[in-house]
Amino acid sequence: MTTYHFIGIKGTGMSALAQILHDSGQKVQGSDIKKFIFTQEGLEQKGIRIMPFDANNITEDVTVIAGNAFSEDHIEIKRAHELGVPFFKYHEFLGEWADKYTSIAVTGSHGKTSTTGLLSHVLSTSLPTSYLIGDGTGFGNENSTYFSFEACEYKRHFLHYKPDYAIITNIDFDHPDYFRNLDDVFDAFQSLANQVKKGIIACGEDEKLHELQSNVPIIYYGFSAENDFQANNIKVAEKGTTFDVYVRNTYFDTFTIPLYGNHHILNALAVIAFCHYEGIDPKIMHNLSTFNGVKRRFSEKKLGEQIIIDDYAHHPIEIAVTIDSARKKYSDKEVVAIFQPHTFTRTKTFLQEFADSLNEADCVYLCDIFSSAREVSGDLTIEDLLEKIPNGTLLTLDNVDVLAKHKDAALVFMGAGDIQKFQKAYENSKNEHVK
Incomplete structure (x- = not known):
């Protein structure tokens, strides 16, 4: 039996895929940097070996799966090519794996991870389902009927997938280091739509999604009556949100x-529409x-009278919805945003937004x-954003205790970099038991 060796196994998608192969009875190992990353917890719980990067990790009996972040001059990738072992990039292998099942690719500029997590939970609770969630969570077995997986549009990687279904949450301009503009992003999603085999579940609230052309049915969901699936009579209470679902203007059920x-x-409507x-x-x-949520998507804990919220939001639209969620859930508390911009390119492109x-x-x-490995530097600083925010303050690891003055507040830590170090530093400064 071959051993699957993952180069960059702590990546969110890579960690999830490694767990899927492990659960399916395959031998799995991987390598990565020594620094702790939250995704390694799932790997360690399953006994999957994680090694430091080293050319000697690559032997003639392995099949290599390399993370998309690594170039051809990486020491392990060079060694794999020298030995001539089977070699895949992450998205290449995932595309082949998905073909074994009734596959549902969950994609969109925002909301991929939360929607994949929700769909995976709904299906796997009652049906044999494998899933890959972009928070590093993966589960698999060969007897699965369905495979729910997150499909990322960055560099058009998702065009390696030919899913039975696609759930598309929205089309928006992001990843400005790769996409030229919104039309370029749309072109990528249109190309994916051309590859879907059975049906597309699309958010009807998104104008660009109405421009999609497809050879398979497109089912729209949203709040207006024009959608195939409509949410109505929405009520917010302490236990969550309740709403009625209408299918083509006929009452279906209450969720x-x-x-x-x-x-x-x-x-939730996207998941209901797919299931229906x-x-x-x-x-x-x-x-x-x-559903208990996914990692780093509105993850909560209590710290004294404060609520600490951790979220991956790194685009203006994601920030807006995260703040809105905090307001709705904690309407009696002050909402404090702690944000770390991710990449100079994105910060410059969306500065006002x-x-x-x-x-x-x-x-x-x-x-x-937070500077990504994808860029060297930027010609702007955090001060450029700070001057556009009247109630803004610069936060450093040395002054995190300033957050303590917001005694009855929801502190929302947001970012795709290492924002958690600021949260951890603040929790340590409080020197109080986390309830």
Whole structure:
């Protein structure tokens, strides 16, 4: 039996894929940097070996799967080519693996991970399902009927997939280091739509999604009556959000999700629409009510009278919906945004949009820009964003205790870099037991 060796096994998608292969009875190992990354917890729990990068990790009996972040001059990739062992990039292998099942690719500029997590939960609670979630969570077995997986549009990697179904949450301009503009992003999603085999579940609230052309049916979901699946009579309560679902203007059922914010209702509608189209028992759809969320997507804990929220939001639209969720869930508390911009390219492209979304919070703290390995430097600083936020303050690891003055608040830590180090530093400074 070959051993699958993952180069960059701590990546979110890579970690999830490694767990899927492990659960399916394959021998799995991987390599990565020594620094702790939250995704390694799932790997360690399953006994998957993680090694430091070393050319000697590559032997003649391995099949190599390399993370998309690594170039051809990486020491392990060079060694793999020298030995001539089977070699795949992450998205190449995932595309082949997905073909074994009834596959549902969950994609979109925002909301991929939360929607994949929700769909995976609903299906796997009652049906044999494998899934790959972009928070590093993966589960698999060869007997699965369905495979739910997150499909990322960056560098058009998702065009290696030919899924039976695609759920598309939205089309928006992001990844400005690769995409030229919104039309370029749309072109990528249109190319994916051309490869879908059975049906597309698309958010009807998104104007660009109405421009999609497809040889398979497109099912729209949203809040307006023009959608095939509509959420109506929305009620927010302590236990979450309850809403009625109408299918082509006829009442279908009432659902409750333990989540807050319109984006979560839309995600739930996407899952309901897929299940309905696939002929899945409505009782299974009600697994929505027991969803506990995904990692780094509105993850919460209590610290004294404060609520600490950790979220991956790194685009202005994502920031806006995260702040909106905090307002709806904690309407009696001050909402404090702590944000670390991710990449100079994105920060420069959306500078005003970042300011507009952050200004929805009662108070804003900005951490220095997190530079990605994809870029060398930027010609702007965090001060450029700070001057557009009247209630903004620069936060460093040395002054995190300033957050303690917001005694009855929801502190929302947001970012795709290492924002967690600021959260951890603050929790340590409080020197108080986390409830």
